Amino acid sequence: MSARRSPARRPTMKDIARRAGVSESAVSFALNGRPGVSETTRERVRRVAEDLGWRPSTAARALSGEGAATVGFVLARPADTLGVDSFFLQLVSGIQEVLAERHLGLLFQIAADTADECAVYRRWWAEHRVDGVLVVDPRTEDPRPGLLDELGLPAVVIGGATDERHPGLSTVWADDAEAMAALVDELCALGHRRITHIAGLPELAHTERRVRALRAEAGRRGLTEVRSLTTDYSDAEGAAVTRRVLESAAPPTAIVYDNDVMAVAGVAAAAGLGFSVPGDLSVVSWEDSALCRMLRPLLSALSRDSVEFGRTAARELTALLDGGPARTVRVPVPRLIVRGSTGVARDA
Secondary structure, three states: OOOOOOOOOOHHHHHHHHHHOOOOHHHHHHHHHOOOOOOHHHHHHHHHHHOOOOOOOOOHHHOOOOOOOOEEEEEEOHHHHOOHHHHHHHHHHHHHHHHHHEEEEEEEEEOOOHHHHHHHHHHHHHHHOOOEEOOOOOOOOOHHHHHHHHOOOEEEEEEEOOOOOOOOOEEEOHHHHHHHHHHHHHHHHOOOOOEEEEEEOOOOOOHHHHHHHHHHHHHHHHHHHHHHEOOOOOOOOHHHHHHHOOOOOOOEEEEOOOOOHHHHHHHHHHHHHHOOOOOEEEEEEOOOOOOHHHHHOOOOOEEEOOHHHHHHHHHHHHHHHHHOOOOOOEEOEEEEEOOOOOOOOOOO
């Protein structure tokens, strides 16, 4: 059986510019009927474009008011963990708000894993289904940026690390290390020395950054009873890990959960074991939400404007579709809101 061939690379304006011996801006002027180039150059550019089989992006036509386009968004997470995830609901809300202003549609799909997600990108590209994609949950070893570069598909990576550089990909991110440092500062000021971080999926880049940041902060302060444990973000695993650490010989006096759902489940699990919050155990959620404000005591949480995060990502993608350069954009660091679930450590 013959090996499966990869889809041929789409010709770009850069290809046309190189072949025609002109600048990319001249190609844009020529193909979009704008002034700024001579008729001779315009005709040469058009002939080269036709020879290369270039076709205008539907997104470009949409942005100039000539049609409609679609942006792709794939989530490779267990489906049962998404329905209660407030961060993604707010993120998508912000994304959709900006796309609607530009008359761009949003094509959403859940994938089994990153391999499945990559297959979706290849299919969408081959079928001309989308003109750009929004990528979430960057991995420590991530095949997606390289694939999107190969396909020439504009993309914005949401939550990517600053050392990720790909010519056609912009990055929108927040500094998890700075947020973790502020959180540890607060807990240490309350006398906590035994701190457990109940984290999310281990393969995610932001999980790795938070774990690394907590380890660094613990080392800087000489804390020897600080650790991170990974989960699938679900309430079931959040509760199970909480019970396991609280039943240990030296249980933590503070637990940081990577999302609000696990934090609420953890409080219930702690209560079931006879631990009071915050008397015996301080609890902090990395994500703030209505859940954090409905529980008693109210949950201390790291708060950020997730809707604006989505708007920023969508704006960066539309800028790429407009022909702008790839950029790295840093959004504000989540800030800690102290509520009733954090207090002085019982053995301080």
